[in-house]
Amino acid sequence: MDKGKKPTGSSDEVLNTPADTATAGKPLKIVSSSSGHGPKKSYGPWELSFTDTPNSFFYRPPESSSDAPSHIPSNPMNLELHMKDERSRVVGLTPEEIEWRKKWVLDQKLHPDEPVYVESAVMHLNPIRRLYRYPWDSLERKVLIPALGLKKGHSVRIVVPKIFIGMLTTLYIYYHVKYNKPNWMNRIRSYHHFPRSFIRNQDLIERDYPGLLDKAFPIPKEPKDFYDLNFSRRVTHLDVGPPTLEYIPAEAVAICVDIGPGMRERTVAKGRCLLGTVLRCVQWIVQRRIFSESKDELALILYNTADSKNPLSDIDKNKYSNISLMNNFQVSSWELFSSLNSIETTSPALHSIDFLKVLQVCIHCIDEKTFDADIIINKDDMDNVTKAIKQHQLELAFISCNNDLCVSNVEEDNYPKAWKYAKEFITAVDGIYCNLNDALNMLGCFQRRSIRSVPWKCNLEFGTILQIPICMYLKCKCYKLNQTWKWAFAENPYVDVKLERAYVKSCDDEDELLLSNEGIISSTASKIWSGIEVDSSYLVKAFRFGSSVVPLNKFDLNEAKYKDREKCLKVLGFFDRCMLKQWHFAGDGTHFVFGDPKSAAACQAFSALIHSCKSNSKVILVRYAYNVASNPKIGVLIPLLKDTYECFVFVILPFQEDLVIVDQKSIGEFEKCHVTDEQLDAVDKLIDAMNMTDLSSSASSSGDGIFKWSKVKNPYYQNLFRCMTFRALQPKEKLPVLRDDLLENVQPNVALLDNAKNAFDLMRKNFILEKVENAKGKLCEQMKNVILAFVQESNDDVFYDKALHCCAVLRPVCIKQSLPDLYNTILRQAKCELVLGKQKNFWLLLKNKKDSLGLITVDECQSSSISPEDVVSFYSEEVSDEIVLSFWELRVNHAFQ
Incomplete structure (x- = not known):
């Protein structure tokens, strides 16, 4: 058997082990990774080996959690393992543990190339920050570090920019304080929102202990030393010259009139010239704007004229010929009205021009007036003109002199070619068109001055806890002339006449004789004028109670006036709608009350209040004060629900002093005035015969519509304006009589009277009138x-x-x-x-x-x-x-x- 080899059987293998280790040559058992005991592979300190070592350096995962030693942390990523603890090292380490510890200690030494500087890790990627730091970074890299070194150069780069910015801030503050001293005109004020007072029951404290709150919280009311914000300097009469900014009108209206031969040859009703009727229509437009006190400016452009006087004729005389700007933009006046009478004598052109060129001149004049820019349309096509009209938000109104062409039931094939072209153009620009008769009917009455309803904002107060922000708008009020009548010199009304009033004190004969002897008044003056003049500064207002006269000076009048803390609309309670009678409406107008649109919660609460009052047939009784100086009034809020809006209708109610007692006996108490059944039947038939509901239903089918009194003009003001116009143009002529057409709208309908003839006869038959002597x-x-x-x-x-x-x-x-x-x-x-x-x-x-x-x-x-x-x-x-x-x-x- 070779050294370092391990013989194995069918399931054993010989594994090479390091020869310089303590386990060299010892048989080791191969541990299968699939033994079911988890990862049992051991990792030696020098090389990877799948061995089952008996040393404590390598710990197999315990069979159970109770076998795990408590002093060894369960952290597979820790390379020190248990040797990190000094106590473990004191006990003694095995050779493998010593070798592992040695390797770990040597690994703590850095390589000479370390640490490695990675520029991308510290790079500033914010483009805005890199932009404003680039000059200073370049200065540091190219100048400061080579000259001063790394440490000093970097320190200078950090300190110098901050000093520079501080100097600029100091100079700006010094300049602002020196040359922009605040005064009462340019001072920037701040709004201080004070917290809610922490004192409760202030009214009770002031009632029981008067003056205690003022002593506890003194407020200096008369400061001695203060900066007056330059109020001592008076600049009201300083002549600053004319205004430099050009006045831009709220609306600019350009009127184009055709004065060609065709307008002069044609006639309308009563043999009048068509051009004269058109000029009369223009005069009505001027009159309406004069009496409505409109600040809008008018311009009059004539086309098909022999002359060419317009701003674009200087650029291209042949293209924009036969167009004259008779009157540039100015406020309507009687001079403009009178100048329209001389247009009929203007020489016409021999041929007609394209209407699109007239519109180009109009657009140029409007742009030059409102936008101060010369915008010229070079192309003559309809699309370009249409685009220019829509771009500048212009409105086009076309009045046709041919009444048959504006009728809706005329077939398109019967239209002339020019009219088809004009109708397509008007439709493309979303304009309006009508015939001359309709225009005269619409312009035949004077227009009232335009009144913009300004919201009155307040809180609808329910006690001291609940408040709902509301906005009140004026809906209906009796119209009055804005112009005031004043005295004028009869021979020259444009001369200013001042009214001087003198107060004279009557004196006795003895006083008059004494004054005449002293030379204060002459004897002739004493015969004509039995009194002495009193300076108005010595006069006071007085009130007469029977034979007693009670004088009140201006201080007494101020104290006698009612002064409320603030404007208010306080709820006093709710009551049934049936308790409110028609004769209880005592104000001079009605108002609509809405929730404040800036507050969604207020609108929601106000809407719920309206629906609740409407469903329960209730109205709200309120106390109303317009401002601090106005007298309090009692009013009622009536709920009103419409398809497009919902609100309360505010009406003033009378006080007890406003009611007039009418002592009138009932007709039923008189035996002679007993009404019979025949008389009641006659009155019922009269009401049915003069019922305008049936008449309006039949009229609505024909297109006339129901009678609306809100659309009827006041004949008094119409006749007054007509007389003013006549007197302004013809000062010495007699004023014309009242025209019958002014009273047509306030006269009974002819069809209604014809329908009620039988009812009238029945009334005369049942109600016989007898002359009663006084x-x-x-x-x-x-x-x-x-x-x-x-x-x-x-x-x-x-x-x-x-x-x-x-x-x-x-x-x-x-x-x-x-x-x-x-x-x-x-x-x-x-x-x-x-x-x-x-x-x-x-x-x-x-x-x-x-x-x-x-x-x-x-x-x-x-x-x-x-x-x-x-x-x-x-x-x-x-x-x-x-x-x-x-x-x-x-x-x-x-x-x-």
């Missing part, structure tokens, strides 16, 4: 006759006291009922009795009591014809012939009656 006037007449009877039939002065008492009762009643002649007749007749020599004593009694029982003058009753001068002459001893004549006329009339 009972109070008749009673006063009887009272007058009784007084005269007392005077005429009295022996001596038996009934004089009764007659005077009746006069004292009759006089105020005649003044109240505007019947002064009844009472004045008694005095005239009493004076005429004096002429006849009868009843002189009664006349003397009336004359002595002329202050209380005298004639009723114009000052007491407007329907009287007696002036204060007539009263003085009436009580004189002389009796005029007119009084005697009137007396005998009354006597004759009384005798015939």
Whole structure:
């Protein structure tokens, strides 16, 4: 047997073992890897061998977990194994363990080439960082390290950039502080959100212990030393010259009008020239923008003219000929309106031009005005013009002079070729087109000024816990003229006239004489003007309570005004919708209340509140204050659900002082006013005959639609604007009368009246009207006759006291009922009795009591014809012939009656 060989049988093999080991030449048993005891292969310290060694250096995995030694870690990746522990090495190592330990210790020594520098492991791959570090890295690599060495060069590279950046920051801060000193215009302020106050029940503390909170938390209200942010410098009257930025209008409108021979030869209704009708349509556009106070600017372009005056004609005169820019963009004025009358005298061109060229001039003018750029369309094709119109978001409105071509039921084959081309172009740019008659009907009324509803933002407060952000918009309000009436000089209304008001204090005769003697006022002035002027600074407002006058200065007025803490919309409670009556709406308009769109939670909560109130037929009673200085009001929120939106309708409710008590008895309490069944049936038939629902349903099928009062123009404002236009153009002519067409929308429908003729006849038959005399006037007449009877039939002065008492009762009643002649007749007749020599004593009694029982003058009753001068002459001893004549006329009339 060879040395180092191991004989084996059928299942044994001879394995070569190292000759310099302790186990050399010893038989070793081959261990199968498939013995079922796990990996039983052993790894020697020098070479791989599949041996079963008895040394403790190689540990076979234990048969069970209880056989595993506790001092040996179970870590197959640890090369030191148990020899890492000093205690294990002290016990003693086998030769194999010593050899393994030696090899491990020698492996700890580094090779001369180690450590190996791997550049890719430390390379900076961030491109932005590499970019701003490249100059400094290049300086370090090429200059600093060769000159100073590795350590010093690297230190300088780290410190110098930071010093450089610090210097730049310091210089920037110094420059900003020196040349940008903050003032009240350019100071950058910060918003401080203070936390919620940690003091609870502040109102109760202030009520029980007034002034305690101010003492505990003093706030300096009058600082002594502070920087005033340059408020002391006044710059309101500083002349900075005209504005440098050009005003860009909100909207630019270019109107193109054809004035060619075809427009002059054709006529429309009533023999009018077609061109004149078109110019009238343009005038309506200008008028509407004048009275609506629009800041939009208009431009008027005429084509098919003999001249060529437009911005593009200078570039290509032949291509853009016969187009004139009559009026460049400017705000609508009466000068522009008057200049339209001279267009009919403009010379036309001999041939027509392409309409696309006119549109190119329009686009160029609009671009030059709004965008300050010259954009010229070089191609004449329709696609290029269409693209330019869509690119600049322009709107095209085409008004056809041929009314038959705009009718929808006309077949396409019957259209002229030019009209087909124009219709395709209008459809391509999403424009609108209509005939001339429809345009005149739409533009035939004046347009109100545009009002943009600004949201009023607040919180809908439920107590002190729940708050929902809301936005309130104005929906309906009575329209009022924005222009105010003012005084103007009649000969030249453009001259400024200022109103000066003087306050005069009345003075007694002694004061007036004293002032005239001292020379303060002249004697002539004292005769004309019995008073002295008072400076307005010495005046205060006063309120009269009966005979008492209570003055209030401006400080008292400020204290007397109601001041709320802030604007609010606080919920007071809920009540049924049926409790809200129609006469409870007391405000001057209605508002729509929505949830704040910036808060999704607020919109969700507000929507739930609307649906809940609608389903339960409830409304919300709220307290409303527009701002801090406004008076509080009570309002109601009514839920409104539509297909496209949902909101609350806010309406103001009246206070107790706003309600007017109407004491009117019911008709059913009067026996004479009992309504019969025939009368009720007649009224029912009248309502059915004048029912607009049936009329609107038939009208909607024909295309007229239902009557909508929201679409009806106010005839008062329409007539006022028409008169203003007429007076502005023709100052000396008489104003025209009210046109009948202005009242057409507020007149009953003719078809409705024809349908209700039978109902009218039935109403006249069942309700017979009788003329009723004035009972109070008749009673006063009887009272007058009784007084005269007392005077005429009295022996001596038996009934004089009764007659005077009746006069004292009759006089105020005649003044109240505007019947002064009844009472004045008694005095005239009493004076005429004096002429006849009868009843002189009664006349003397009336004359002595002329202050209380005298004639009723114009000052007491407007329907009287007696002036204060007539009263003085009436009580004189002389009796005029007119009084005697009137007396005998009354006597004759009384005798015939």
